[in-house]
Structures are given as structure tokens and as C-alpha cells.
Amino acid sequence: MVEQNDDRVVAAAIKAADVEPTQTMVCPVCGFENLMGADQCANCDSDLRTVDLPQASTPFERLLVEVPLQTLDTRPPFTVDASASIADVIRQMRDGGTADVLVLDGGRLVGIFTERDAALKLVPTDNLDGRCIADVMTADPVVLRADDSIAVAVQKMAVGGFRHIPLVRDGEPIGVVSAADIFRHILRIVE
Secondary structure, three states: OOOOOOOOOHHHHHHHHOOOOOOEEEEEOOEEEEOOOOOOOOOOOEEEOOOOOOOOOHHHHHHHHHHHHHHHOOOOOEEEEEEEEEHHHHHHHHHHOEEEEEEEEEEEEEEEEEHHHHHHHHOOOOOOOEEEHHHHHHHHOOOEEOOOHHHHHHHHHHHHOOOOOEEEOOOOEEEEEEHHHHHHHHHHHHH
């Protein structure tokens, strides 16, 4: 499980190609220019998770920046074992009315499988009973913690193109934050 892709390789490639990245954030410890959205400095490994957070200037923005994800109405996670067949997982998703499942191996989060994965990675001629979900899941998903703010979730979703992000506490999955959860929260604020 990773919280953000390791940007050291990308940062080194940008530096070697002698091109300017389009968006960077400067490490407050060493001054290194990191890719926007990085969790750790590619140069000194300093924590950058709060460096790129917007500063709240209105009451509405404050409700996004200061409110932790644990206040959202999220559901407990649907989980499956990495060895489960794709057909069984899709049946469970349909029966449970969920758009995502977290994939566990020995109780450890190793992936996420969503409706989007099904649409993009599966074809009607696939033998869904003969393949395991680990073959088509999104491995090592970006995760959020219960004390992360709603603004962090919005940033991770926007940068990564995600609609569902596992919520973990002490490395254990405790829920999934969806774009719909965030939209419902924003609607409550503006009504």
C-alpha cells in the first residue's frame, strides 16, 4: 500500500531532460522542487503532505481544509480476498450495491477493484470464473487516513483521477471515501 507514487524517478527524469515541470512544490526543508501532490520530498524524504494544502480564506474553504474525513458518512469497506474469482467479486458488488471492493491478501490491503476497472479491463469473452481479482485490480492504491482533511481527499482524487480512495487507520482499511461522499458533504454546506 502506498500513499503516493514514488516521484523520485520522475523528478530525476525531469532534471536529466532539463525541462521545467508544469507544477511543482518546494520542500520547506531542503528547497528541492517536487512534483505537485508528492507526499515526500524526492530529495530529503521530508513529509510534504501538508505543504500543498490550500489556506482557507473563507468559511466554506475552512470547512474543506479543517474538517477531517472521519466526519463524513462513509460506509464500511466491502472486502474480498486477492484469490477470489472476478465473477464472484462482480456478483458481490452487484448484490451489495457497491461500485468498489478493497482487495486483501492475508488481511493486508493490496488493491482496489471498481466498476471503472471492470469497464476498462474486462471483455465479454473473458473467463471471469477462471481468473482471480488480483489480475485486474488496481494494485497498491493511494490511501487516505481518517484525520486527513476533505481538501486532501479532493486533491488526491483530482491529481490521481480517482473516484474511490480507501480510508485506513493503522494500515487497516476502515472505509472508502468516494467523490459522492464529498459531494454530499459540500451540498450540506451550501444548502
